[in-house]
Amino acid sequence: xxxxxxxxxxxxxxxxxxxxxxxxxxxxxxxxxxxxxxxxxxxxxxxxxxxxxxxxxxxxxxxxxxxxxxxxxxxxxxxx
Numbered sequence: 001x002x003x004x005x006x007x008x009x010x011x012x013x014x015x016x017x018x019x020x021x022x023x024x025x026x027x028x029x030x031x032x033x034x035x036x037x038x039x040x041x042x043x044x045x046x047x048x049x050x051x052x053x054x055x056x057x058x059x060x061x062x063x064x065x066x067x068x069x070x071x072x073x074x075x076x077x078x079x080x
Contacts (some may be wrong), residue, residue: 005051037052037056038064040052055076055078056078057075057076057078058076058077058078058079059076060073060075060076060077061073061074061075067072
């Protein structure tokens with residue numbers, strides 16, 4: 001009985017920690033924003049812009065060219 005209570009408590013904690021599913025209105029709002037990323041970018045704060053970039057990019061490689069101040073940057077988009 002004690003084991004069952006412990007497991008039920010662990011399961012409840014697990015469920016609370018899981019992200020909640022989006023409702024249809026939230027999904028529609030995200031889809032609308034995704035159709036016009038430049039407008040989303042213009043209205044965003046610096047922190048929001050960082051979040052947008054983190055969602056769009058999977059990898060950024062920076063290579064210093066020789067001993068100069070020039071760099072080569074390669075950005076890879078996240079696969080969705």
